[in-house]
Amino acid sequence: MTAPLRSFLAEVVSAGTLLPEPERARWAVNGAIPSAVLMPSSEEEVGRILARASQEGWGVLPAGFGRWLAGGGGANVELVISTRRLRDVQEYEPADLTFTAGAGISLSSLAEATGANGQWLPLDPPGGEEGSLGAAVATGMGGPLGQWYGPPRDHVLGLTMVSGDGEVLRWGGRVVKNVAGFDVTRLCIGSWGALGVITSVSGRLFPLPEVDVTLILEGHQRFSLLPHARALALSSLPLAALELLDPLDWKEGGSRSPAGLVVRLLGSREEVEAMETRVPREAGDAGVFKRLEGEESRAFHGRLGRWEEGAGLVLRMVALPSLLGAVLRLVEDSQAQWKRFPAQEGLDVRVAAHVGAGVVRVAVWGISLEGDGLRGGWVEALSGLREVLEGMGGSLVLSSGPAPLVREVGTWGGRRVEKTLMQGLKRQFDPQGILAPGRFAG
Amino acid sequence: MDGNDLTEPLPLQLLRDLQAAVGTDWIFSDPDRMVVYETDAQTAHSQAPHAVVLPATTEEASEVVHALHGHGILMIPRGAGTGLSGGAVALRGGVVVGTSRMTGILEVDHENRRALVQCGVLNNDLNAAVAPYGLHYAPDPSSQSACTIGGNVAENSGGPHCLKYGVTSRYVTALRVVLPDGRVTWLGGQGREQGAFDLAGLFVGSEGCFGLATEVEVALLPLPEAARTLLVIFETIEDAGRAVTAIISRGLLPAALEIVDRNTIRAVEASIFAAGYPTDAGAALVVEFDGVEAGLERHAEEAARCCLDAGAREVRHAESDQERMALWKGRKKAFGAMGRLAPDLLVQDATVPRSRLPGVLARISEIARRYDLQVANVFHAGDGNLHPNLVYDRRDPEEGRRVEQASAEIMKVCVEAGGTITGEHGVGVDKRKYMHLVFSPAELEILRGVKQVFDPMGLCNPGKVLPDGQEAP
Numbered sequence: 001m002t003a004p005l006r007s008f009l010a011e012v013v014s015a016g017t018l019l020p021e022p023e024r025a026r027w028a029v030n031g032a033i034p035s036a037v038l039m040p041s042s043e044e045e046v047g048r049i050l051a052r053a054s055q056e057g058w059g060v061l062p063a064g065f066g067r068w069l070a071g072g073g074g075a076n077v078e079l080v081i082s083t084r085r086l087r088d089v090q091e092y093e094p095a096d097l098t099f100t101a102g103a104g105i106s107l108s109s110l111a112e113a114t115g116a117n118g119q120w121l122p123l124d125p126p127g128g129e130e131g132s133l134g135a136a137v138a139t140g141m142g143g144p145l146g147q148w149y150g151p152p153r154d155h156v157l158g159l160t161m162v163s164g165d166g167e168v169l170r171w172g173g174r175v176v177k178n179v180a181g182f183d184v185t186r187l188c189i190g191s192w193g194a195l196g197v198i199t200s201v202s203g204r205l206f207p208l209p210e211v212d213v214t215l216i217l218e219g220h221q222r223f224s225l226l227p228h229a230r231a232l233a234l235s236s237l238p239l240a241a242l243e244l245l246d247p248l249d250w251k252e253g254g255s256r257s258p259a260g261l262v263v264r265l266l267g268s269r270e271e272v273e274a275m276e277t278r279v280p281r282e283a284g285d286a287g288v289f290k291r292l293e294g295e296e297s298r299a300f301h302g303r304l305g306r307w308e309e310g311a312g313l314v315l316r317m318v319a320l321p322s323l324l325g326a327v328l329r330l331v332e333d334s335q336a337q338w339k340r341f342p343a344q345e346g347l348d349v350r351v352a353a354h355v356g357a358g359v360v361r362v363a364v365w366g367i368s369l370e371g372d373g374l375r376g377g378w379v380e381a382l383s384g385l386r387e388v389l390e391g392m393g394g395s396l397v398l399s400s401g402p403a404p405l406v407r408e409v410g411t412w413g414g415r416r417v418e419k420t421l422m423q424g425l426k427r428q429f430d431p432q433g434i435l436a437p438g439r440f441a442g
Numbered sequence: 443m444d445g446n447d448l449t450e451p452l453p454l455q456l457l458r459d460l461q462a463a464v465g466t467d468w469i470f471s472d473p474d475r476m477v478v479y480e481t482d483a484q485t486a487h488s489q490a491p492h493a494v495v496l497p498a499t500t501e502e503a504s505e506v507v508h509a510l511h512g513h514g515i516l517m518i519p520r521g522a523g524t525g526l527s528g529g530a531v532a533l534r535g536g537v538v539v540g541t542s543r544m545t546g547i548l549e550v551d552h553e554n555r556r557a558l559v560q561c562g563v564l565n566n567d568l569n570a571a572v573a574p575y576g577l578h579y580a581p582d583p584s585s586q587s588a589c590t591i592g593g594n595v596a597e598n599s600g601g602p603h604c605l606k607y608g609v610t611s612r613y614v615t616a617l618r619v620v621l622p623d624g625r626v627t628w629l630g631g632q633g634r635e636q637g638a639f640d641l642a643g644l645f646v647g648s649e650g651c652f653g654l655a656t657e658v659e660v661a662l663l664p665l666p667e668a669a670r671t672l673l674v675i676f677e678t679i680e681d682a683g684r685a686v687t688a689i690i691s692r693g694l695l696p697a698a699l700e701i702v703d704r705n706t707i708r709a710v711e712a713s714i715f716a717a718g719y720p721t722d723a724g725a726a727l728v729v730e731f732d733g734v735e736a737g738l739e740r741h742a743e744e745a746a747r748c749c750l751d752a753g754a755r756e757v758r759h760a761e762s763d764q765e766r767m768a769l770w771k772g773r774k775k776a777f778g779a780m781g782r783l784a785p786d787l788l789v790q791d792a793t794v795p796r797s798r799l800p801g802v803l804a805r806i807s808e809i810a811r812r813y814d815l816q817v818a819n820v821f822h823a824g825d826g827n828l829h830p831n832l833v834y835d836r837r838d839p840e841e842g843r844r845v846e847q848a849s850a851e852i853m854k855v856c857v858e859a860g861g862t863i864t865g866e867h868g869v870g871v872d873k874r875k876y877m878h879l880v881f882s883p884a885e886l887e888i889l890r891g892v893k894q895v896f897d898p899m900g901l902c903n904p905g906k907v908l909p910d911g912q913e914a915p
Contacts, residue, residue: 095687095797096826118693140640153643154612167884175793176825177609177865179598179647180873180880181889181907186611186643195639207693234553236576236664238733267737274736322553358554395637412637418627422639424895428888440639 001035004056005078009036012048017041019082029061029069029077030403037080043160043168043199046081050197051166053079054432060164061436062193064104064132068139070400071192071411072439083134086199089113091174098157098174100202103134119205122149122240126316126361126399128305134198140190141316144241144264144304147356153189155203161188161196164430174202187425193436195429209240209266214297215279215289219259222246222351226325228283229261229355233321235282237275240266243304244324244353252303263289264301307352311363313401315382319394321358326392328353331362334385338364341378343371358394369402382409412440445534445904446516452492452537456513460495460537463505468496468543479538482525483585484789486836487871491518491532498543500618500626500656507654508624510537511901517622518903519650521562521593524585526789527870529596529649533905539654541592547571548657555662556615561592561655568660577662580607583866584774595655598647600866602698602773605824606732607663609866611646618657619645622902631659644892649868650903652896666732669697670742671760673769674727674749675720679703679819682725683800685752686823689729689745690796696745699824700728700773706780706818706831710772713779717772723755727823728773776820777831783818784833788845792853794861796826805855806830813848815841827865828856853879870906874913 009018019027019037027037040046053060058078063069065084086102087109093099094117101110107121108129114120124143125136137159142151149155158172172178172185188195219225222244229244241264248260263279265272280286292300308314319327328351335349346366353360369375382405386396390413398411422441426433452471460469470476471493481488492515497503510517516536523530532538541562549558552575559568565586568579582601583589589599595617600609616631630642645652676682682701689696702710707719707726719726727749731741746757760766780787794802803819810817810832821828830852834845853863853876863869863876877886890908894900905912 093795093797095691096795097690098795150608150612153640154608163888169885169888170882171885173860173862173880175795175827175861175865177600177604177793177822177827178862179866179868180862180864181869181877181885182651182892183598183611183644183647184888184892186640186646187892189640189643191639207695236667238664267733268740270737270740271734274734320551320554322551397637417638418629418641421627421641421895425639425644425892428891428895440637 005035005058008052012052013038014041014045017045027063027066027069027080029080030073030406032077034061034080035078037082039082039085041085043086043162046162046197046199047166047168049079049081049166050162050164050434053434054165057432058434059437060434062138062197064135065130067127067131068135068192070403070406072436073407073411075438077437081197083132083197083199090200094119096174097205098176098202099205100174100200101133102200103132103137103198105133106130107133107136114205115208118208120208121155121203122206123152123155124301124305125152126308128309129302133201137189137201138191138193138198142354142357144243144301144354146354147242148238148240149206153186156185156189156201157204158185158202159188159198160200161198163196164432164435169196172202176204192439194426194439194441196435210268211266211272212294212297213265213272213276214292214300215263215265215276216248216292217261217283217286217289218248218257219261222259222328223325225259225261226328228286230324231284232263232279232282233356237278237282238267239356240264241301242355244355246351249303264297304352307350308361308363311365311400312367313364313405314399315362316397316399317360317362317389317394319358319389319392321356323392323394324353324355324358324360327360327389327394330385330388331360334381337381341374343368343374367402369404375404378405379408386413446492446536448492448535452515453513456509456515459509460493460506463502463509464495464497468498470494478523479520479540480531482523482528482530484526484528484870484872486786486788487528487531487533489531489533491538492535494538494540496540496543500620503539503620503654503656504624504626506539507620507622511623511899514899514901516901516904517654519596519654521590521596522564522588524589525593525597525870526791526867527864528872529868529870529903529906531871533871541590541654544592544656550575552577556659557662558657558659559591561590561595561658563591565589565591565594572662573665576665578665579660580613580663581610584777591658591660592655595646595658596648596650597866597868600822600825600827602700602822605699605822606695606697611643613661614642614646614658615661616659617642617645617655619653619655621653622897622899647868649870649907651893651907653902666697668735668738669730669732669766670738671766671769672729672742672746673758673760674729674746674754675723675756676725676727676754678724679803680800681753682727683803683823685727685749685754686799687797688748688752690824692744692748694741694745696729696824697732698728698730699822701819701821701823702726702773702776703819705783705816706776706820707772709783709818710776710779713775713782715771715775715779717768717775719772726772728769773820780818780831780833783816784835786834786836788832788834788849789867790828790830790832790849790852791864791867792856792861793825793827793865794856794859796824798859798861799823799826802828802855802859806852809848809851809855813844815844815848822865825865826861850876871913874907874909877909
């Protein structure tokens with residue numbers, strides 16, 4: 001730690017803001033422990049920290065609970081700023097179906113606050129409901145509910161951010177329709193902290209559905225379920241979620257089926273009953289679906305939200321939904337290849353696809369890089385997989401993985417993006433280039 | 443850059459370059475042919491451009507924009523001219539680049555529920571092209587029979603059904619864009635949820651300030667299988683507002699919730715668009731539910747009960763598609779009919795949190811009374827998006843001043859209630875002076891910086907969206 005940083009921490013940062021020394025190791029960014037982890041209690045405090053960091057040129061990584069630190073490689077991170085103490089529900093007017101809350105609130109706490117009024121934010125990003133609202137917005141990734149409700153960008157009405165040089169900026173608002181000025185809110189969604197520290201978010205709520213039913217069709221393998229999955233994706237039924245899982249875990253550590261097609265139905269009693277009778281037919285005489293309702297259904301999806309917990313490597317592959325079969329075939333070939341690597345006998349690979357969105361997630365447990373040429377083998381395999389996907393017009397994101405792999409393969413890959421515009425925009429928000437080093441245009 | 447001197451003709455070399463790009467038929471500057479390009483649907487702002495150019499392809503558009511850039515001539519993108527904030531008017535001279543020849547539907551990919559269209563395709567024509575696949579493009583601005591998808595992208599257009607389905611930016615997945623220097627690039631697209639800033643999301647709603655989107659990829663939805671539409675008549679607009687709150691509080695999610703007030707009903711009923719709304723009513727509320735058939739009936743009944751409890755005088759149900767269209771007619775044609783009330787109309791577009799509607803409506807009536815003006819309200823009650831229309835006669839300058847003052851007060855009331863200055867019509871020219879109500883100087887500075895990233899020379903639709911000290915006070 002440099003002397004200016006040490007004196008800054010001693011003089012400017014309040015005691016409660018600085019994370020105690022022993023806990024800092026958990027916030028390592030791809031293997032490197034930051035000089036300090038700060039948990040400011042107000043957006044003004046975030047502003048003071050960033051203003052100073054900009055002057056000194058300290059690299060800063062915005063974070064919530066520290067779930068997504070690895071994205072982008074994270075070189076030269078001096079400070080991590082966690083929003084976990086910014087967790088108040090600042091405004092909530094049930095009659096408006098809108099809320100404003102600190103970025104550090106967990107999705108489950110928010111659900112508790114809105115659930116008391118029969119409302120919810122239908123957002124289930126990777127990482128589950130113990131993740132923060134700010135992280136869901138900053139990473140921009142949708143989950144199973146995106147099938148009907150859309151990804152985070154469809155739920156956010158406005159946000160407050162602190163720019164790289166410490167300015168508190170408010171974009172959008174808490175009204176559902178708003179076209180005043182350029183849509184900076186949208187620019188910030190999915191920007192992974194590269195434009196600012198998001199400190200609060202305003203969003204749109206929905207009435208909680210009367211009925212929550214999940215229908216599950218078991219299969220002996222993922223490909224046997226694929227035609228049924230695609231048929232449902234093309235039906236006109238407003239399905240809340242449509243997931244293809246391989247394998248399918250019924251309970252935590254409990255029984256398992258080789259594969260399952262999961263259909264979630266939310267709505268009024270009449271609506272859900274009508275859809276229930278139609279799902280098997282529209283899936284193309286798929287056989288008998290098992291049925292979960294109410295708390296059972298919610299619990300199943302809660303577990304699904306934590307689906308990738310503990311995995312050593314998580315991939316997120318996106319392609320046109322009609323290419324789902326081809327992507328699954330690619331995954332199968334890759335699985336066979338990975339298992340041929342030496343010392344990977346314990347490899348456990350699971351696949352979960354958001355059928356309607358064309359997103360295939362792959363989680364790998366038991367990955368090891370210890371061994372002759374093994375690291376090179378993985379790097380080559382993942383880079384090759386990405387190349388094939390990009391050739392199909394898709395993309396591959398390395399959501400999490402061992403630090404050396406993330407560094408060498410890169411989180412996002414080389415899809416052609418507008419570097420000039422991105423760098424120009426980055427400079428408007430972060431003139432000194434201190435935020436989220438290594439991510440996107442940084 | 444203050445603009446291009448309107449007394450100076452365009453450089454000859456530029457004219458040759460533009461003719462080479464689009465052919466001599468598709469560039470013109472004779473006043474007769476340019477007259478429709480002088481204003482948009484908000485006729486208060488008027489100015490003929492130096493010339494109008496109509497490219498047919500992205501490549502032609504790129505050549506045109508490149509040539510203009512080379513000569514330092516302003517470029518004003520324009521769709522069908524149905525905008526309501528002066529956004530497509532060449533107030534500082536320059537060349538209007540119109541999209542009326544770019545009407546190709548390039549691809550309908552029903553398997554992936556997406557379509558790729560040229561920017562000049564009409565919203566209705568896109569819907570007609572995808573309907574055979576059981577799909578639709580959800581955003582439905584009232585002008586959808588005339589407005590273009592490119593214009594919808596520029597304005598981030600809404601419409602009555604955005605209450606359930608959301609606005610344009612939800613449905614735009616990729617854009618092919620001619621940047622202000624003529625360079626062509628794709629924004630967004632496959633897998634755009636990761637790995638880059640959401641540039642397509644930023645471009646939507648940029649009101650022609652970042653360049654010209656020539657090709658638009660949109661997401662499509664399955665057509666709702668069924669719908670139930672109610673027309674509810676109220677004695678007062680306050681009762682209608684209370685009914686809306688009651689419907690939402692019951693946990694119902696209508697596809698649309700629209701209110702027209704007494705002045706609007708009278709204008710509609712006196713016009714060729716007469717829809718059979720009772721002229722002695724205080725307000726009419728259109729409620730629509732859509733989705734799978736099952737459950738719609740109960741939702742409609744519950745909504746009807748909310749309305750009756752709030753004091754509704756009469757609830758009409760649409761039994762057929764034809765009747766449904768008839769119920770909607772009075773709402774959809776409201777703007778057209780208002781022409782009867784007075785020669786000029788100042789269309790406002792502020793949005794407030796839904797729960798503040800009754801209070802804000804009362805304040806608006808009070809303001810109109812104080813300035814001795816007639817106000818006709820038509821609005822998307824479900825989203826809190828108000829359209830209080832002030833009717834006046836421009837030839838009476840004193841009345842014009844009162845309209846301006848009342849308008850400014852209404853804006854302040856809406857912003858103070860936690861709302862914003864425009865919900866769907868855009869800032870354009872005439873709301874620039876209100877931008878400081880919703881943005882701090884630091885935020886405005888960032889917006890200017892963002893504009894400069896796309897348009898460093900300030901040639902693309904200048905004098906729009908951002909206040910620059912030249913807007914009317």
